[in-house]
Amino acid sequence: MGRKTALKLAGAIGAAALVQAGASHAAALMDWPDLLGRPMPAPTQRIAYGPGPMQFGELWLPAGKGPFPVVLMVHGGCWLTSVAKLTIMNWAAEDLRQQGVAVWNIEYRGVDRPGGGYPGTFQDVAAGADALAEIGPEYHLETDRVIALGHSAGGHFVLWLAARGRIPAGSVLKAARPLPIHAVISLGGLPDLELDRREGICGQDTVARLVGPPTAAHPNVYADTSPAELGVGPEEQVLINGVEDGIAPPRLAAAYKARMKGARIRDIVLADTGHVELISPGTAAWSRVKEIIDGFVHAR
Numbered sequence: 001m002g003r004k005t006a007l008k009l010a011g012a013i014g015a016a017a018l019v020q021a022g023a024s025h026a027a028a029l030m031d032w033p034d035l036l037g038r039p040m041p042a043p044t045q046r047i048a049y050g051p052g053p054m055q056f057g058e059l060w061l062p063a064g065k066g067p068f069p070v071v072l073m074v075h076g077g078c079w080l081t082s083v084a085k086l087t088i089m090n091w092a093a094e095d096l097r098q099q100g101v102a103v104w105n106i107e108y109r110g111v112d113r114p115g116g117g118y119p120g121t122f123q124d125v126a127a128g129a130d131a132l133a134e135i136g137p138e139y140h141l142e143t144d145r146v147i148a149l150g151h152s153a154g155g156h157f158v159l160w161l162a163a164r165g166r167i168p169a170g171s172v173l174k175a176a177r178p179l180p181i182h183a184v185i186s187l188g189g190l191p192d193l194e195l196d197r198r199e200g201i202c203g204q205d206t207v208a209r210l211v212g213p214p215t216a217a218h219p220n221v222y223a224d225t226s227p228a229e230l231g232v233g234p235e236e237q238v239l240i241n242g243v244e245d246g247i248a249p250p251r252l253a254a255a256y257k258a259r260m261k262g263a264r265i266r267d268i269v270l271a272d273t274g275h276v277e278l279i280s281p282g283t284a285a286w287s288r289v290k291e292i293i294d295g296f297v298h299a300r
Contacts, residue, residue: 031276055124070142073154076088076155078203079153086105101293109121147185148162154187160227160230162181166230184237187241210225227256228256235264242275
């Protein structure tokens with residue numbers, strides 16, 4: 001990713017985070033060029049899950065024969081392709097690969113791309129996730145214990161993927177056999193789309209473009225799109241937020257957890273952490289994320 005792209009991303013996301021976090025903390029927080037300016041690692045292989053140019057995933061395969069634990073990774077970017085693509089997660093994916101964990105990092109059409117929004121963006125994410133079950137045997141992946149990890153808007157998507165079995169009958173997003181998710185890790189995620197829309201997260205109209213307008217056949221646009229509406233199943237969920245994150249402040253995760261009474265949810269708030277640190281190898285925040293992944297990998 002070039003410097004121009006890094007600066008564009010910083011302008012679209014990072015500036016808002018710094019303003020909301022407070023000027024006194026700004027100097028200590030990472031900004032997007034701090035991550036995106038690093039030499040970019042490359043994945044093992046790119047695999048298409050659909051015919052479109054953005055319907056693909058990238059596989060990060062550790063050395064050895066396997067079987068390999070696997071993380072299903074979903075990037076953020078305010079659901080906008082113009083803001084971020086899957087390469088924003090390359091450094092995190094490579095760090096996990098070096099630790100012996102395979103990563104399936106998926107791309108999808110944002111709401112600003114033809115066919116994106118409702119239902120296309122959701123269908124892309126679902127198809128990308130389900131493709132993991134198809135490629136798993138060939139690459140010796142442990143797809144019976146998938147850990148789904150998403151950042152920002154990707155945090156919304158991994159929570160949604162875990163909840164797909166509870167999508168109402170009749171929804172165009174209903175799937176017969178969605179990929180089972182063993183555990184979910186949401187990093188600076190956006191779990192409640194209705195709340196996100198009310199608070200203008202990612203702009204006043206972005207969530208509206210994501211879920212589409214209500215219709216007679218689809219009166220509640222959150223019923224099949226928002227994890228807060230779909231609830232939590234048997235999977236364990238870990239919500240990790242930085243106390244200085246102005247894009248996804250910790251109160252969003254706290255409100256979601258309070259709504260999901262009785263669910264297996266851990267809500268972790270990290271001091272001296274903004275939005276970027278959560279996916280940046282070398283930070284205390286990312287080290288904590290790896291500890292949690294390691295715990296899921298070795299829990300049998």
